[in-house]
Amino acid sequence: MSAIISLILAYLLGSISGALLISKIFGLPDPRTQGSGNAGATNMLRMAGKKIAIFVLLIDFFKGLLAVWIGIIFGCSNLMLGFIAFAVVLGHVFPVFFQFKGGKGVATALGALFGLSLWVGLLVLAVWLLVAYFTRYSSLSSLVAATLAPIFILFSSHAVFFFGAVLITALIIYKHLGNIERLRNGTEGKISS
Numbered sequence: 776m777s778a779i780i781s782l783i784l785a786y787l788l789g790s791i792s793g794a795l796l797i798s799k800i801f802g803l804p805d806p807r808t809q810g811s812g813n814a815g816a817t818n819m820l821r822m823a824g825k826k827i828a829i830f831v832l833l834i835d836f837f838k839g840l841l842a843v844w845i846g847i848i849f850g851c852s853n854l855m856l857g858f859i860a861f862a863v864v865l866g867h868v869f870p871v872f873f874q875f876k877g878g879k880g881v882a883t884a885l886g887a888l889f890g891l892s893l894w895v896g897l898l899v900l901a902v903w904l905l906v907a908y909f910t911r912y913s914s915l916s917s918l919v920a921a922t923l924a925p926i927f928i929l930f931s932s933h934a935v936f937f938f939g940a941v942l943i944t945a946l947i948i949y950k951h952l953g954n955i956e957r958l959r960n961g962t963e964g965k966i967s968s
Contacts, residue, residue, distance in 0.1 A: 777849040785842035785859045789866020792877055793834030794819050797827055807876055815878035817913040817966070832882050839863050839886025847890075857939025860887035864943050868950055879950040881917040884943050888924060891940075892933045899924050911965035914954035921947040 794806045794814040803823055810818045816835065820828035842863035846856045867883040869875040885903075889896030899920045906916040925940040948955075957963035 778846075778851050778855045781842075781846040781849045781851050781855070781859050782862045784845055785862035786866040787871070788838045788842045788845075789863040789868075789883060790870035790872045790877070791834075791838060792867065792870050792873055793831040793838075793882075794878060795873055796834065797830050801827065803827070811964070813878055814873070814876070816882055820966070821964075835867065835878070835882035836886035836889075838867075839883040839888075840890045841886075843887050843890025853933070853935040854938070856891060857936040858942075859939075860884070860891055860936070861939045861942040861946070863887055864946060868946055879917065880943070880947050881921070884921065884924075884947060887943070888940075891936045892928065892931060895924065895927045895931055895933065895936075898927045907966060912958065912963055913966050914951055914963060915958060917947060918951055918955070 792814050794816070797819065798804065798806055801823070806812075806814050806818050806822060810821045812818070816828045816832040819831045839860070843856055843860055846859040851859060864880040864884045864887060866877075868877050868880045870877040881903075885896060885899060888899055902923055903916045903920040906919045907913060910916070921944045925937055925944055928934060928936050928940045954963055
């Protein structure tokens with residue numbers, strides 16, 4: 776029963792969109808109607824600058840972390856914790872509170888990974904930062920980091936989280952299909968310096 780409650784809470788936490796909340800608080804337009812149309816930190820960076828983007832990033836990151844911590848507090852198995860991590864990302868991507876139109880799940884996934892394994896979280900963050908530094912593409916950074924996450928988990932002492940991580944990766948890749956096409960034809964926007 777605690778596992779089911781944890782999964783539901785994770786999805787509901789995920790459904791609290793940092794970008795949409797911050798937009799309402801600061802009187803900004805709905806990010807789903809501006810820029811890339813994504814309710815995430817990168818689009819908020821383009822729309823409203825660094826400070827707003829950092830607020831969004833922190834909200835989305837910590838809800839991922841909190842969802843996993845709740846699962847731990849409720850005594851969920853390690854296998855279930857992987858699925859709880861997926862549930863919070865699923866909530867972010869398809870939020871029940873915002874007509875199932877959310878972000879791409881990257882910051883929330885990172886927070887959840889930190890909850891599952893500090894070392895895996897740090898490795899995934901390092902990959903994202905390195906790819907972003909050298910290419911200036913947020914989408915490519917996200918895709919590479921998300922793809923490597925299950926591999927890092929598989930070769931860590933937390934291989935039981937692998938299935939949840941694969942689901943998260945698949946969801947993030949699905950949400951980036953448009954970005955992949957733009958990367959292929961050279962029209963993808965870069966992170967501003």
